[in-house]
Amino acid sequence: MKIASFNVNSVKARLGNLVEWLKEARGEIEDLGYNVATHGQKTYNGVAILSKSPMEDIARGLPGDNADDQARYIEAVIPAGKTVLRVASIYLPNGNPVDSDKFEYKLHWMDRLIDHASKLLSYEEPLALAGDYNVIPSADDVHDPQAWANDALFRPETRAKFRELINLGLTDAFRACHREAHRYTFWDYQAGARAKDNGIRIDHLLLSPQAADRLKASDIDRNIRGREKPSDHVPIWAELDI
DNA sequence: ATGCCGGGCGAAGCCCGA
Numbered sequence: 171m172k173i174a175s176f177n178v179n180s181v182k183a184r185l186g187n188l189v190e191w192l193k194e195a196r197g198e199i200e201d202l203g204y205n206v207a208t209h210g211q212k213t214y215n216g217v218a219i220l221s222k223s224p225m226e227d228i229a230r231g232l233p234g235d236n237a238d239d240q241a242r243y244i245e246a247v248i249p250a251g252k253t254v255l256r257v258a259s260i261y262l263p264n265g266n267p268v269d270s271d272k273f274e275y276k277l278h279w280m281d282r283l284i285d286h287a288s289k290l291l292s293y294e295e296p297l298a299l300a301g302d303y304n305v306i307p308s309a310d311d312v313h314d315p316q317a318w319a320n321d322a323l324f325r326p327e328t329r330a331k332f333r334e335l336i337n338l339g340l341t342d343a344f345r346a347c348h349r350e351a352h353r354y355t356f357w358d359y360q361a362g363a364r365a366k367d368n369g370i371r372i373d374h375l376l377l378s379p380q381a382a383d384r385l386k387a388s389d390i391d392r393n394i395r396g397r398e399k400p401s402d403h404v405p406i407w408a409e410l411d412i
Numbered sequence: 413a414t415g416c417c418g419g420g421c422g423a424a425g426c427c428c429g430a
Binding site for chain 1: 413415430
């Protein structure tokens, strides 16, 4: 099974781009019979899971704060042969500027994600937490670390929370397959960022041990950033032997 | 480093993203 994360930065503006990539990523046009689960809201935020197999136990919203109405988390179970793959699509808050309540919200959201991931890991099943984490895990994941030193995506508090999440026992699928530094999933639209490869790696696929055991390959489809009217993010994917 | 891009909303110009 191949799973992927792609922040398309607007469904309306990116549908053609998305469909084109899906066709290439998964073969024939007649295969484009995806089941869709969405969790969205007006103007801001929104996540979805597209699955060729029917989904079960769809859950919308990240537990832990009933007052949080931002659409940033959806989860589903995808039966696969003798096992299942549980998939979550996440859109972790940006958090800038760091002296605002947005940064507090980001850190609190990460605490809630840690709590929920801990619960999901207790099921001891294949699990993939996929999405736009808005976290640059290390200096190897950014073109110009100095420039991002005080940004919510790279602040020590943010990276510490991300390590806390990883240290529950999750595997960064891309890093498990690639050691080299400076492989990115996002390039700003402005200032010729892509031409200068001035990017950051902030979209991640985090796998439970049972999923990591089945990890065959993972990569970033960098070329998608060069298409007409691209998203500023590109797809990241992992192939699991499920 | 930011909002020089790009999108949503709504029909101009502001808000937001990273």
